[in-house]
Amino acid sequence: EPEVTQTPSHQVTQMGQEVILRCVPISNHLYFYWYRQILGQKVEFLVSFYNNEISEKSEIFDDQFSVERPDGSNFTLKIRSTKLEDSAMYFCASKQGYTEAFFGQGTRLTVV
């Protein structure tokens, strides 16, 4: 069964460092997303990506964040200068159209 794959599963980084979280969406999907879940809290929308550009972003997704689909298969989230409050589980998701979104297993980011 096709699935969304995220790497790494866990990343520890020092405050101020740049991190790149990687995702391989399901191959025939058209819409891509990043969500964030701070420990014990709800899942929050960060950004959606369609047709090689950002279609919508939340207020959380400030200038420190960027997304890219560099090669038609990978979908990355970059945080330029991490802060302690960026520590969270980050989920990548993809979907075809008006269907359910399929989520990756998540990357736990710990900023120390």
Place this chain on the structure above:
Amino acid sequence: AQKVTQAQTEISVVEKEDVTLDCVYETRDTTYYLFWYKQPPSGELVFLIRRNSFDEQNEISGRYSWNFQKSTSSFNFTITASQVVDSAVYFCALSVTDSWGKFQFGAGTQVVVTP
């Protein structure tokens, strides 16, 4: 704006009891989709069900059943004869067609099933 409310923070039951999770949503859109996801202790999000706003049929899948009522803007989820493996956080989510499909999640309900 869209909003999803899951008023129950945690529900504890003994195995074999039924448990119902409440979900109330708000949207001005006439076309929208409702979802339930399960998040087990391992952390991933597992899709359980999708419903569109024009389909108010209730659904049963094994021990799971869903009750969608547009009149009360609710999409409740019942686990019948709960098992320890049902212990997880369950999220209700809403997606509207004009927002690029982003999901608005509820706060989640932690279900704890003890033997």
